[in-house]
């Protein structure tokens with residue numbers, strides 16, 4: 001721990017951090033994502049250098065990450081307690097804040113689990129924090145009760161995940177050794193195109209250096225396409241394609257020899273998909289705007305082998321990347337998500353012929369958006385059954401659905417079900 005005298009600028013930097021936190025918290029309370037509020041605030045203040053910006057972001061996001069533990073404390077104290085719970089080095093701005101609050105800077109062992117960190121911080125700062133199982137919205141415990149020990153689900157949320165890159169198949173041989181030399185972690189033969197970095201700066205340098213060979217795509221997201229398993233010359237429909245993360249992977253997976261239709265409700269994301277595709281030398285994608293929830297849905301005039309529905313959802317599987325999200329999500333959002341997801345599956349079911357597959361994916365681990373959707377879809381559609389597949393990362397047999405847990409994959413939480421039409 002540093003005992004250097006505090007630089008004169010440290011209290012000023014602390015004041016800036018607090019002001020940014022206050023403004024971001026107000027935005028989040030109105031329902032805006034913290035990332036967006038903070039980016040606007042930082043962009044409006046050109047005087048901050050990249051180190052200042054990084055510290056501001058780290059500080060604000062640490063407060064949101066530990067909000068369930070520190071949210072009832074006054075902002076400055078809550079921020080310091082959050083930083084202590086993070087168990088990181090204490091930069092001068094934080095030491096200045098602690099001095100203003102007449103608190104000793106504690107050294108917390110990062111190897112401690114949540115209960116251990118709670119006890120250590122309580123003792124060091126003479127405070128009482130809420131019980132660990134109160135550190136996320138209460139409904140989350142029930143929503144993940146089918147996934148084993150709740151302490152594991154909680155711990156996942158408080159780990160900062162790495163950023164995953166997907167390398168195009170034909171660039172992998174050339175880039176593999178260079179990525180490893182630069183410190184990337186390779187997912188291994190289980191998911192050979194996936195590489196992770198903890199350092200965001202390295203990710204952007206790699207993206208700039210190899211824009212035609214790499215995409216940022218979470219490890220769990222990459223497994224969705226591997227479960228689809230599109231084969232050369234097949235016809236596939238990515239029915240919620242967004243800006244094409246999985247569409248590009250489908251093309252790469254099937255050696256660019258798949259007939260792909262991409263649709264989404266939003267026009268702007270389709271243009272982004274085309275722009276990204278061009279970077280990878282991909283031009284042959286049929287794409288158009290299609291709202292799956294509109295009545296009288298007109299299907300593309302194609303005999304599909306498979307449809308992927310990467311459905312809009314609560315995004316609870318990405319909470320550890322978006323620590324403010326738990327505090328913007330209500331239990332009712334999960335119920336609403338399920339209704340929308342069931343309607344989408346229902347709308348798409350006639351577009352498949354016998355023997356074709358429908359893959360349903362959500363970046364959510366909530367029971368309501370995963371197993372309940374699967375059960376209710378199958379009950380309403382006896383013409384479909386689950387299609388067993390091997391777990392894409394462990395090879396274990398599944399009965400046709402899987403929950404990918406962040407604690408196991410170091411990726412986002414995701415649920416994937418594969419249905420086949422009888």
Ligand SMILES: C[S@@+](CC[C@H](N)C(=O)[O-])C[C@H]1O[C@@H](n2cnc3c(N)ncnc32)[C@H](O)[C@@H]1O
Pocket residue numbers: 221239240241242243244245246247263264265266269290291292293294310311312313
């Ligand atoms: C989870 S995102 C898809 C991400 C994308 N597959 C990827 O890998 O980058 C869900 C997408 O569903 C789209 N969406 C939401 N409601 C829709 C609807 N009613 N019809 C079609 N698409 C919809 C959203 O615009 C969003 O792009």
